[in-house]
Amino acid sequence: MKSAVIVFPASNCDRDAQTALTQLTGTKPHMVWHGDTQVPEVDLIVLPGGFSYGDYLRCGAMAAQSHIMRDVKRKAEQGVAVLGICNGFQILTEAGLLPGALMRNAELKFVCRPVELVVEESQSVFTRRYSKGERVRFPVAHGEGNYFAGEAILDRLEGEGRVLFRYAPGDNPNGSARDIAGILNEKRNVLGLMPHPERSCDPLLGSTSGRALFQSLIDNLS
Amino acid sequence: MKARVFVTLKNGVLDPQGKAIGHALNNLGFASVGEVRQGKVIDIELAENDPARARASVKEMCEKLLANTVIEKYEIELK
Numbered sequence: 001m002k003s004a005v006i007v008f009p010a011s012n013c014d015r016d017a018q019t020a021l022t023q024l025t026g027t028k029p030h031m032v033w034h035g036d037t038q039v040p041e042v043d044l045i046v047l048p049g050g051f052s053y054g055d056y057l058r059c060g061a062m063a064a065q066s067h068i069m070r071d072v073k074r075k076a077e078q079g080v081a082v083l084g085i086c087n088g089f090q091i092l093t094e095a096g097l098l099p100g101a102l103m104r105n106a107e108l109k110f111v112c113r114p115v116e117l118v119v120e121e122s123q124s125v126f127t128r129r130y131s132k133g134e135r136v137r138f139p140v141a142h143g144e145g146n147y148f149a150g151e152a153i154l155d156r157l158e159g160e161g162r163v164l165f166r167y168a169p170g171d172n173p174n175g176s177a178r179d180i181a182g183i184l185n186e187k188r189n190v191l192g193l194m195p196h197p198e199r200s201c202d203p204l205l206g207s208t209s210g211r212a213l214f215q216s217l218i219d220n221l222s
Numbered sequence: 223m224k225a226r227v228f229v230t231l232k233n234g235v236l237d238p239q240g241k242a243i244g245h246a247l248n249n250l251g252f253a254s255v256g257e258v259r260q261g262k263v264i265d266i267e268l269a270e271n272d273p274a275r276a277r278a279s280v281k282e283m284c285e286k287l288l289a290n291t292v293i294e295k296y297e298i299e300l301k
Contacts, residue, residue: 058290065287094290101292108238148235148293175236 001222003029003044006072008063013049013085013198020198021046024214034066043221044081045072047088049141049196059102059144060090069095081125081221082190086142089182089192098185098192099157100149106175110143114207115195116168117181121161124184125220126191129212136165136209138195140173145194147176147183157183165193223268225280226299229289230261264288273300 003021007014014031021029030040034052039045053062063069069091076082076097084092092098105111114137119130130136149157154177157163165182172179174194182193197210231237237259244258266283270276280298289296 057287061287061290093292099292101290103235103293104238106236106238108242175238 001025001044001218002027002040002042003046004032004039004042005029005046005048006032006034006039006068007048008034008050008052008066008087008091010052010054011048011050011087013087013196016196017046017048017085017198020201020210020214023201024211025218032068034063034068037067037071039068039071039075042080044083044217045075046198047072047082047084047091048198049086049088052087052091055144058090058094060087060092060094063087063091064094064096073097076185076190079187079189081217083126083217084190084192085196085198086140086145086194089194090144092190092192097190098183099153100147100177100183102144102194103146103148104144105142105146105173110141111145111173112139112141113173114139115173115181116171117165117195118168120163120166123161124164124188124191124216126184126213126216127164128219129216135168136200136212137207138197138200138210139207140195142174142194145174145176147174147180147194149177154178154180160186162186162188164191165195223270223273223276224301225266225268225276226301227264227266227280227284227288228261228297228299229264229284229294230259230296231293232295235293261294276300 162184200207200210240259247255
């Protein structure tokens, strides 16, 4: 599986994504600068975590307007898999590739800790290696991960099996609507999630339950 | 001309920052303070003298970048 990681000014999980992808795919991902206009031909594009453009205006708002995002949008429409983690999820909603918005955490605090998640759906290129209902543990590290969308959109996401990850009951760190942690687009090739699977790929980091997400992509896209 | 844009959260969207500000004001002894909502002010200088065109252009800026219309509303003031 060929992959690319988009690097924005103040991305800070780009190296984590690079390390996880290199370890699991055996090939180094392309690291693509935000000012570039084209993403190389790849099977997976990762928008990493961080504080792109210093979170100016709104988290992800500036990055969503960057040159490279035009090509990311084009490739997403063509069916290339796109994974937005944390700030990457915020960028995907700001770019209109995923519905809803990520607001300030309900408790107003930056939350940095492992959370327990429920895999709600295994029918996707991102989650086929998991079983439905499986519990996984990924860290979160964000101040604005409070997922918000209108009731009709939330119903639709749930009805269409597009909520892939939910915070386990009682473990919602940010006040997200219906405990939503990660959602898919309509075509099911774009996933945005606040928790960090790329930081759950090495036993040294306390959890390896993120590996199955990348393995699912490798199975499906290689 | 100059434009001033006010961006605030839509009614019904929880504003935890506004709430925290309200609590702080209460703690300072401002007992009359009820609900507080906070937002942003953005001042823009425009090379445009026609108010209608200026408003149309700032509206487009709001829709495309300045406000996230999923959660925010905006008001435009021209000077």
